Amino acid sequence: MTENSAGPGVPEDGRGTPLVSLRGVNKHFGALHVLQDIDLDIAQGEVVVLIGPSGSGKSTLCRTINRLETIDSGTIEVDGRPLPAEGRELARLRAQVGMVFQSFNLFAHKTVLQNVVLAQVKVGRVPKAEAEKTARELLERVGVGAQADKFPAQLSGGQQQRVAIARALAMNPKVMLFDEPTSALDPEMVNEVLEVMRSLAARGMTMVVVTHEMGFARSAANRVLFMADGRIVEQNTPEAFFTAPRSDRAKDFLSKILHH
């Protein structure tokens, strides 16, 4: 993992080009206009948390950044280069954009270790011994080193998700996308995953996180984006957003999820 000397940056400081940049992004699912004129810059080392009601387009937005979802119009740039069309170029870019899914999606026919080794060897052309060493280090780091030789189905949800994070990290990504990483977990396992994500953020990883974990947003995010009906309605520092939301949609949303 490379140390980010600049520290978590905010985009407004104008230092260098943003790592991820979306301009005028639109997407439809049939009649549903799921992303509407999205503009977004994410700086190197920044942790951006996307929150909002379900169906607001936050997962879709997250998935457009590595083109798991195509867009109808607009541009998306990662590290200054526009997302390539389907093909070898896109595959190369995807290797640099880590993704963690709600349902883990570990390869069910491979052991935990093989899950972390596979893409390193087949995509990154890393020698097998070296890939295994990296894999064991990463598994150790996310606290599942002892499970290396088990199959995913033998692990708890929290363990599986931590393996999935290790698998994505093994490709040495420039940015990590988290699509509701704790939503499929039993409550007692949420924290072990969030802890791993917090430590990643602390090491300067650039992260886009779609989540319903407001505690994580408060403690780890540099910026909170609030989405509703396919638009970014409001964005601010977590402190400002949670204590004094400006828009009615955000106020309404927060009143429903905080203070039970």
Added chain:
Amino acid sequence: MGILFEKDNFSLFVRGFVGTIELSALSALFALLLGIMLAAFRVSPVPVLRAFGTAWVTVFRNTPLTLLFFVVTFMLPRLDVHISSFTAAVAALSVYTGSFVCEVLRAGINTVPLGQAEAARSLGMGFGQTLGLVVLPQAGRAVIAPLGSVFIALPRNSAVAGAFNVFELFSVQKTWSEDSYPIFASFFWLALAYLAIGFSISSVLSLLERRMAVAR
């Protein structure tokens, strides 16, 4: 029942048996390769390949096998393509069986959760790697049983080749009929031979099925 041990009937029977096995094994191999390729075409992101795969399956799965044998035996020479009867039979059987293998594989691919392919793609794997390293190995277990049906049907379908100048089990029956042996006895031995082949295939496949279990 004793006809098998009269004159040189036994060696004739063995020759037919080996003929059927050779024909079936080669056709099975090519049908499997062809089926994998066609299934990959049918799930590929390239429209031309998808259309090709769909057209192949539509044409060859819906055409009587005997008609395909007529085509390779009588039409190819007219197009100045001269191949042996055995090669022609392998071609007809592979082309026909391959379309069935394709559809079985495609059904198996559809049993693998979409997230598996998405995870593979998000790690930078291309289409071929996603299919070959992640999706097909997991489709394996689901396809073993239906694939077994296809490959058990193959040796029985291969009997058509006996009518097109290839020596196999059906040719043995023809010879014995011409020699006026009782028809029940000759069919008894033939049925036993086909049963043995079919049973061997299904045993191998059920062994594979147990080996390829993937826990979810």
